[in-house]
Amino acid sequence: MQIRKANSSDSTSIINLLKASLGESMIPKSEELWNWKHRANPFGASPVLVAEDDGVICGVRVFLKWEFLQGDQLIKACRAVDTAIHPDYQGKGLFKSLTLSLIEDLKEEGIDLIYNTPNAQSSPGYLKMGxxxxxxxxxxxxxxxxxxKSKNQSPASDWTSISSIIHTIEEFKFTSENIETNVIPGYIGWRYISCPLFPYEFxxxxxxxxxxxxxKEGKIGKELRIVDFFQLPDFGQNEKKQLNSRLKTVQKNESVRFTSFSGLRFKNDLPIDMGLMPVMSIGPEVTLRQVSSTDDLLQKPWAWSLGDLEVF
Structure with a gap:
């Protein structure tokens, strides 16, 4: 058994392993998704380790690169995402070995932390690893x-029509005491426009x-899920009224049963009219793992948006 860094020729074997181990589920495994997720990421190509037995890849562990900013301080991070162990090799500690080996590699790269949103089944294993x-x-x-039910339907978003503001947002120097995603050039296009998983609108x-x-279609009807919101300095009361008016039009046209907004970025000054229901702590559960950082990660002023944490 050998654990090694993956190379470009391993992609097909890795995707087949993901299918064999996890099935297609809600997220289909494909070359397109793999390339978008792990090669086109503007924060950098994903670090990938594989376990190989007699020339056959039987395990894989992948972290997705990410960057955060707190004021002028850059925080290098990774998100724990894809992992798979072939059914014939499960229960032999491969998941733990691959994960801890990849963390050691990240220390050499100066990665500060790893974050993810594990489910109830995988959470205990992560907690045991720090x-x-x-x-x-x-x-x-x-x-x-x-x-x-509306006779109208909102047209699909024409992202090319807002290329100017996307450029402005990605070039603007946002300064905050809170920790937010480093919105570098190419981020919005990669994360939302070219994402092969869901059609995002704006x-x-x-x-x-x-x-x-x-x-998002659900058991009780359509959900309009707000995943990110960016505002520039000239955003004022008139723009706020316009935003909420346009949002109501989309809700009506799409026959939306409910609208949701999860995250910390606008916890105290959300400019979106979301009614009188109280805020509930029932969103995704976040876990953190220190790599190179010596700070108390749990006490940092995080300001995640749902776009940072959606399962993908």
Whole structure:
């Protein structure tokens, strides 16, 4: 058994292993998804380790590179994402060996921390390897009690029409005491426009704000899920009114049962009208793992958006 860094020729074998171990589930495994996720990422190519037995790849562990900013301080991070062990090799400690080996590699790269949103089944394993529970994100929901089926439907978003504000957002020097994603050039295009998993839509005036959302079908009806919101200094009361008016139009046209917003970025000054329901701590559960950082990660002023934490 050998653990080694993956190379470009391993992609097909890795994707086949993911299918054999995990199935297609909600997220289909494909070359397109792998390349978008692990090669096109503007923060850098994903570090990947594989376990190989007699020339056959039987395990894989992948971390997705990410960057955060707190003021002028750059925080290099990774998100623990894809992992798979072939059914014939499960229960032999490969997952732990691959994960801890990859963490050692990240120390040499100067990565500060790893974060993820594990489910109830995988969380205990991460905690045993040094992850700590930060907690669940707050979730704000607004239900449409007068839902009627609309004859209209909002057109698919034309992302090329807002290329100017995307460029401005990615070039703007946001300064905050909170820790937010480092929105570098190419980030919005990669994360939302070219994402092969979901069709993301937007609401924007092209100058002062950009709200990104997706429509999700659920058991109780359509959900309008707000995943990110960017506002520039000229965003004021008039722009706020326009934003909420446009949001209501989309909710009506799409026959949305409820709208959700989860995250910390606008916890105290959310400019979106979300009704009177209280904020609930039932969003994704976040765990953190120190790599090179010596700070108390749990006490840092995190300001995640759902776009930083959505399962992908």
């Amino acid at each position: 992850w700590e529970k930060w907690g669940k994100l707050p979730l704000k929901m607004h239900f449409n009690l007068s839902l009627r 609401i924007s005036d092209g100058e002062t704000y950009l709200l990104i959302y997706r429509i």
